[in-house]
Amino acid sequence: MGQAAEPDTFAKSWRLRLQSEQAALKAEFDAHADTSRLLKQHSRLVDVLLQDLWQAAGISPQVCLIAVGGYGRGELFPHSDVDLLILLPEQSSDAIDREIEALIGLFWDIGLAVGHSVRNLKECAEEAAKDATVQTNLLESRYLAGDKTLYRRFEQLLTDLIDPVEFFHAKMREQQQRRARFNDTAYNLEPNVKESPGGLRDLQNVLWISHSLGLGRDWAALVKHGLISPTEARQIRRHERHLQLLRIRLHYLANRREDRLIFDLQNDMAKALGFINTPRRRASEQLMYGFYNSAKFISLMNDILLQLLEARVRPEDCTATPINARFEARHGQLEIKSPAVLQREPSSILESFLLLEQHQELKGMSPNLLRTLHRVKNLVNREFRQSSRNKALFIRILQQPVGVTHALRLMNRYGILGRYIPAFGRIVGQMQHDLFHVYTVDEHILNVLRNLRRFALSRFDHEFPLCSRLFSEFDAPHLLYLGALFHDIAKGRDGDHSSLGAVDARRFCRQHGLPKTDCELVAWLVESHLTMSRVAQKSDLSDPAVIEHFAQQMGDERHLTALYLLTVADIRGTSPKVWNQWKAKLLENLFFAAQRYLRGDAADAEMEIKQRQAQARERLSYYGINADSYLGLWDKLGRQYFLRYEAQEIAWHTRMLIPHAETRDVIVRARLSPAGDGIQTMIYTGDRRDLFAHIC
Numbered sequence: 001m002g003q004a005a006e007p008d009t010f011a012k013s014w015r016l017r018l019q020s021e022q023a024a025l026k027a028e029f030d031a032h033a034d035t036s037r038l039l040k041q042h043s044r045l046v047d048v049l050l051q052d053l054w055q056a057a058g059i060s061p062q063v064c065l066i067a068v069g070g071y072g073r074g075e076l077f078p079h080s081d082v083d084l085l086i087l088l089p090e091q092s093s094d095a096i097d098r099e100i101e102a103l104i105g106l107f108w109d110i111g112l113a114v115g116h117s118v119r120n121l122k123e124c125a126e127e128a129a130k131d132a133t134v135q136t137n138l139l140e141s142r143y144l145a146g147d148k149t150l151y152r153r154f155e156q157l158l159t160d161l162i163d164p165v166e167f168f169h170a171k172m173r174e175q176q177q178r179r180a181r182f183n184d185t186a187y188n189l190e191p192n193v194k195e196s197p198g199g200l201r202d203l204q205n206v207l208w209i210s211h212s213l214g215l216g217r218d219w220a221a222l223v224k225h226g227l228i229s230p231t232e233a234r235q236i237r238r239h240e241r242h243l244q245l246l247r248i249r250l251h252y253l254a255n256r257r258e259d260r261l262i263f264d265l266q267n268d269m270a271k272a273l274g275f276i277n278t279p280r281r282r283a284s285e286q287l288m289y290g291f292y293n294s295a296k297f298i299s300l301m302n303d304i305l306l307q308l309l310e311a312r313v314r315p316e317d318c319t320a321t322p323i324n325a326r327f328e329a330r331h332g333q334l335e336i337k338s339p340a341v342l343q344r345e346p347s348s349i350l351e352s353f354l355l356l357e358q359h360q361e362l363k364g365m366s367p368n369l370l371r372t373l374h375r376v377k378n379l380v381n382r383e384f385r386q387s388s389r390n391k392a393l394f395i396r397i398l399q400q401p402v403g404v405t406h407a408l409r410l411m412n413r414y415g416i417l418g419r420y421i422p423a424f425g426r427i428v429g430q431m432q433h434d435l436f437h438v439y440t441v442d443e444h445i446l447n448v449l450r451n452l453r454r455f456a457l458s459r460f461d462h463e464f465p466l467c468s469r470l471f472s473e474f475d476a477p478h479l480l481y482l483g484a485l486f487h488d489i490a491k492g493r494d495g496d497h498s499s500l501g502a503v504d505a506r507r508f509c510r511q512h513g514l515p516k517t518d519c520e521l522v523a524w525l526v527e528s529h530l531t532m533s534r535v536a537q538k539s540d541l542s543d544p545a546v547i548e549h550f551a552q553q554m555g556d557e558r559h560l561t562a563l564y565l566l567t568v569a570d571i572r573g574t575s576p577k578v579w580n581q582w583k584a585k586l587l588e589n590l591f592f593a594a595q596r597y598l599r600g601d602a603a604d605a606e607m608e609i610k611q612r613q614a615q616a617r618e619r620l621s622y623y624g625i626n627a628d629s630y631l632g633l634w635d636k637l638g639r640q641y642f643l644r645y646e647a648q649e650i651a652w653h654t655r656m657l658i659p660h661a662e663t664r665d666v667i668v669r670a671r672l673s674p675a676g677d678g679i680q681t682m683i684y685t686g687d688r689r690d691l692f693a694h695i696c
Contacts, residue, residue: 318512
C-alpha cells in the first residue's frame with residue numbers, strides 16, 4: 001500500500017480522522033442548519049480524504065478516480081453512499097488490480113460507505129448503452145485523482161454516447177415507474193423525501209434531462225435559457241433546500257441512510273426543527289404539512305419543466321385547434337389563448353378542468369396554462385364561490401361520463417379544489433393517526449372517489465361485479481361523488497366528523513341548487529358512512545333483529561345501494577392492504593339481507609335458499625355423496641345458514657361434517673381461501689354464551 005505503519009493502525013488513524021471531521025460538520029449543522037454548506041463541505045471532506053488515500057496507496061498514475069452520482073454532483077448527505085468510478089487504462093495489469101482491491105478494502109475499513117465500479121472506457125460505453133440509470137450516474141461525474149487525460153476521454157465518450165431523445169424517454173419511463181411504486185402520490189403518511197412524487201428525485205430528473213440537452217445542470221442555467229423565471233428558480237431552490245434539510249435530519253436522527261419520514265422519527269424531527277404542539281395541530285402534523293406543501297410545488301414544476309424540455313427534445317408543428325373563445329388545443333394539450341383570460345374571466349379556471357374531461361384527446365394542460373393557474377388561483381375566493389356560473393360548472397365537472405377523478409385530482413394538485421371547497425382545503429395534508437389509513441385525509445378522499453369511478457368502467461367489472469352492476473343502475477352518480485368528497489371532510493375538528501361533515505355537505509348541496517331529496521341523500525351518506533362497515537363486521541348477521549334494524553336505518557333501496565357503494569369504495573381507499581374477501585362477503589351478505597327486508601319479499605329469500613342448496617347438491621354429487629347422507633345435517637343448520645353462505649362454502653362444510661353430524665366434540669377444519677387471500681377456518685360446535693370470545 002506504500003505506507004510504513006501496520007495496516008490496522010493505518011486504517012484506524014484514517015477512520016478517526018473521518019469520524020472527527022464528520023462530527024465537526026454535524027456540530028456546525030446543528031448550530032446553523034446550513035443545508036447547502038453541509039452538503040458541499042461533506043462532499044469536499046470526502047474528496048480530500050479520498051485524494052490523500054489515493055496518494056498514500058501509491059495507485060498507478062494510469063488509473064483515474066471519478067466521483068459519480070449524487071457525490072459527483074457535490075451533494076453528499078450524511079449517510080449516503082460515496083459513488084465512485086475507478087477508470088482503468090485499456091491495458092490493465094494484475095498489479096493495478098491488486099492495488100485497487102486493497103484500496104477499496106481500505107475505504108470500507110475506515111468507515112466509508114462506498115458504491116464503486118471498476119471499468120475501462122469500453123466497458124463504461126457498453127454498460128451505459130444498456131441502461132439509462134448508468135448513463136445518469138456517469139453524467140454527474142467529477143474528477144478526483146489520477147490520469148486527467150483519461151478523464152477527458154471519458155467526458156468525450158459521454159458526450160458521444162448519450163442520445164438526448166432516447167435519454168429523455170428513458171428518464172420519463174423511469175419517473176413513471178418510480179411514482180407507481182408510491183401509488184402516484186406524495187400524500188402517503190410516511191413519504192419518501194427522495195423518491196416520492198414531489199420529492200428530490202423529481203427535481204434531479206429535470207436537471208439530468210436539461211444537462212443531456214446541453215441546457216446546463218442547475219436552476220440558474222434554466223433561467224438563462226428561458227425555461228423558468230428568476231422567481232420560479234428562487235421558489236424551486238427554497239423547496240429543494242427544505243427537502244434537503246429534512247433528508248439531512250433524517251440521516252442524523254436514524255444514524256443511517258433513511259429517506260422516509262417514518263412515524264418513529266416524525267416527532268423527533270418536528271422537535272429538531274422547532275415545531276411545537278398547538279390546539280389545532282401537533283408539531284409532527286405541522287412538519288408533515290410543510291413537506292406536502294413542498295412536494296405539491298415540486299410536482300407542479302416537474303410537470304411544467306418536463307413538458308418544456310420535451311418541446312426541446314422533439315419540436316412539433318405549433319398549429320393550434322380552437323376549442324372555444326378562450327381555449328385551444330396545441331401539441332395535444334389544453335392551452336389558454338391569452339394569459340389575461342383567467343384574470344378577466346375567472347370562471348375559465350373551472351372551465352379548463354371541464355374541457356379536459358370533455359376532450360379526452362388532450363393529454364393535459366400546457367406549461368403556460370399551468371403557470372397561469374398557479375398565479376391566479378387566489379381568484380377562487382368567496383365571490384368566485386358565490387357565482388351561479390361557477391356552481392353550475394363544478395356540478396357539471398362531477399356529472400361528466402369520463403375524467404371525473406382525473407379532473408378532481410388535478411384541481412387538488414394545483415390548489416384549486418381546496419379553495420373552491422374551503423373545508424376540503426383544511427384537510428389537505430391532514431394526517432390520520434390510526435391503524436388503517438396510510439394516506440392523508442385529502443388523498444384518501446380522492447382514492448375513494450377513484451374507487452367509485454372504477455365501478456362505472458366496464459373494464460373493471462371483474463373486480464366487483466355487484467358494485468359495477470349497482471353503479472350502472474344508480475340514477476345520479478354525482479351524488480355518490482359528493483358523498484365521497486365530504487365523508488371525511490371534517491376530520492381533525494372537535495366532534496364527530498360524520499355529523500360535522502353532514503352539515504357541510506348539506507350546505508354545499510343547497511348552495512349548488514340540488515333538489516332537496518338529493519341534498520338529504522348526500523348529507524345522510526356522509527353522516528352514515530361508517531354504519532354499514534360497523535354493522536357488517538361487529539354484528540350477528542344471522543340475527544333477523546339486526547337486519548331489521550339496519551334496513552330501517554336505510555329506509556329504501558336507493559339509500560342502501562348508495563351506502564353500500566360508498567362503503568366498499570371507502571374501505572378500499574384506506575390502504576392497499578385493508579380490503580379482503582372476508583369484508584367483501586360480510587358487506588355483500590348484509591346488503592342482500594337488507595334488500596330482501598326492504599322488498600318485503602320472503603319468497604325471494606326462499607328462492608335464494610333453494611338455488612344455493614341446488615348448487616351445493618350439484619357440487620357434492622361430484623364427490624359421489626348421496627343427498628340422504630346430509631339432509632339431516634342441513635335441517636339442523638337452519639334457514640339463516642343458507643342465506644349467509646355461498647354454495648361452494650355449503651358444499652365444503654357438508655363434506656367435512658357428514659361424519660360428525662351427531663358428535664358433541666368441537667370440529668375444526670381449514671383450507672386455503674378460494675379467493676387466494678388467506679385461510680378459511682370452519683368451527684362446528686354447540687351454541688353457548690360468549691362463543692366467539694371462547695373461540696378466539
